[in-house]
Amino acid sequence: SDWSADSWSDYGSRDKPGTTLGRTVPDGNVLFPDIFHTDHLLFYERFSAYQDYILADCKASEVKRFIAEYLEKVLEPSGWQAIWRTNVFDVLVGVVDVNFPALKAVVQLSEPFLCESQDSSFTLECMQELLELKEHQILLQELFVVYDESGEFDQTALAIEHVRFFYRCIWRTWDEEEEDEFDYFVRCVEPRLRLHYDILEHRVPSGLVADYQNLLSQCEELYEKFLNVRNSISSNDSDSEAENVSMVEGLKLYDQVEHIKQRLKLIENPLLRYVFGYQKYGSLQAKGLRSTGAKVIHVVPWTMKANLLQLLTRDKLCPESCGALEIQFHRDPLAAVNACYEGDRVIICPGHYFVDGMFSIADSIELEGYGLPDDVVIEKQGKGDNFFDCTGANIKISNLKLVQHDAVEGILNVHHGKTTLENCVLQCETTGITVRTSAELLMRNSDLYGAKGAGVEIYPGSACTLLHNGIHHCKEGILVKNFLDEVYEAPRITMVNNMIHNNEGYGVVLVRPAMPSEMKDASAQETKGTFLFLEETPETTKSSIPRFLNCIFHNFEIWCTQPTQAGDETACAEGSRQEQPGCVTDELELYKRAETSEQTENNSEIANVLGATSAKKRQIHRKRLSELGFTEADDNLMSQEMFVSVDGNQFKWNGKGSFGIFFF
Helix, strand or coil, rough: CCCHHHCCCCCCCCCCCCCCCCCCCCCCCCCCCCCCEECCCCCCCCCHHHHHHCCCCCCHHHHEEEHHHHHHHCCCCCCEEEEEECCEEEEEEEEEECCCCCCCEEEEEECCEEEEEEECCCCCHHHHHHHCCCCCEHHHHHHHCCCCCCCCCCCHHHHHHHHHHHHHHHHHCCCCHCCCCCCHHHHHHHHHHHHHHHHCCCCCCCHHHHHHHHHHHHHHHHHHHHHHHHHHHCCCCCCHHHHHHHHHHHHHHHHHHHEEEEHHHHHHCCCCCCCCCCCCCCCCCCCCCCCCCCCEEEEECCCCHHHHHHHHHHHHHHCCCCCCCCCEEEECCHHHHHCCCCCEEEEECCCCEECCCCCEEECCCCEEEECCCHHHHEEEECEECCEEEEEEEEEECCCCCCEEECCCCCCEEEEEEEEECCCCEEEEECCEECCCCCCCCEEEEEECCCCCCCEEECCCCCCCEECEEECCCCCCEEECCCCCCCCCCEEEEEECEEEECCCCEEEEEEECCCCHHHHHHHCCCCCCCCCCCCCCCCCCCCCCHHHHHHHHHHHHHHHHHHCHHHHHHHHHHHHHHCCCCHHHHHHHHHHHHHHHHHHHHHHHHHHHHHHHHHHHHHHHHHHHHHHHHCCCCCCHHHCCCCCEEEEEEEEECCCCCCCCCCCE
């Protein structure tokens, strides 16, 4: 609607007559009046309110005071009605005053008396007695303002909504004890607000959401216990054994709370939440071998004709030693995979299969299509976090086309073990393939496209081999994450003869932390755009511009200054009037040589920068070992470097170039 774009963030405007807010009918059997509909605000509306109007640059200890000052400016102090909502009852009240420092409203019961509760014990007399015990003051966030068409109470309804959302979704009971030298909005409000909307918009896996909620509940419970222990110690001045025991218990509780708080912060950080915060698949157990030791071939036919059965029997079902081969038939690929044990094989006949579910493969199995990938299509139906999750020791997927829809995570996640992907087509929607820490991927002769994130994400401590693949029309081609090299070893990467083209960003991106010296160098250089920061390597020439860009300019100079004979010039000048095969051939050969040189430089640049990153990690390890008094490093430790083999890859028409580095 026309009003939605300019009214939500205009917290002081009342130029327009009438209300600009919607209304909603309260749930329940009692005929309560309608209330303002304010719980559907967008991210930028809440962000703007907290940053510009409510919290600004306050510290954690100043939050309550800043909120009170904001409410004094926008809240009507009296003359409005609201529904007082608790977990037990709803009751209609009228507001006669506001205690701003306490963030409470002074209320009285409205006439006629309207109340709805889980039982009939909350009579008029009971509610009056309850209000007297509370001195007629209740928290503002428990009030839902009754709808008024005049627009007089729009700002009141919005202000109370912001307070209610803040204390329900943003504020933590331990925030006030955090260090006060940092901006509370930047440190806590913004990441928690972004996480809240990422969850609402289904951009966070449901398992990670459950982990976050569980950690939050645990932290609140432990923090309450810690406060009780601390208060009991502070109220007792004696130096008794019981107090010493309480101090030890308090320290343990404090350590537990701090540990959970760090995990919560990792999940709130969009860059780190999937590395340390998400351990969803650690408990997924493989079935292992059958008790009989037999291995089964599972066949998934969409339709089974006689000639197809003959071909299938000849090619797949009757190897050299058939023996007592057991074959099971399934109509659904997901059912076939779920029925597998260690060493089983799934053969999917040509057809287009729609699957509403997730493939979780924990055993070493083979999953292959019988035919070309375009003939054997598995398409995801319905919303879900993932499509394929692989944790088996040795999984092979071949000759399939996978089509992803409505997902939160990538089309294929390798969490543990080794997964081989061969001769497949992957039509992605979110990210493409994710190779997580301690996992290994071998991808050969496959085509991947359409990812809104990276086509392939490579995590620290993983191994990824990409041979003869096409990765195109993604936001980024390949994303190498090496930002946790202090904890995990660098990823091992092999890229040979891949075609990486038409991606929105870079063909290959390296994400890693910036060293202090690099931050200083980057601030001194005027790079104007190619990278966030540029890394100088021994191979960098002319300036801090990466070699692959330098090569492009160099080739352009060669093309323009290539000497030609007078006769050749004449022949080329007459090329528009008649064909000159010799001249055209020379130009094509020159173009091919320039293009080949450019691609060679691209591969060298990627290998050199990734190798330099590994060398810096080794230097850090040596320094730490030296500080600990070790003069000879452990060979296993010192061999933890980024193994890189980059050769024969082609990078074409990527929006930002072949290779970029993101420092953070």
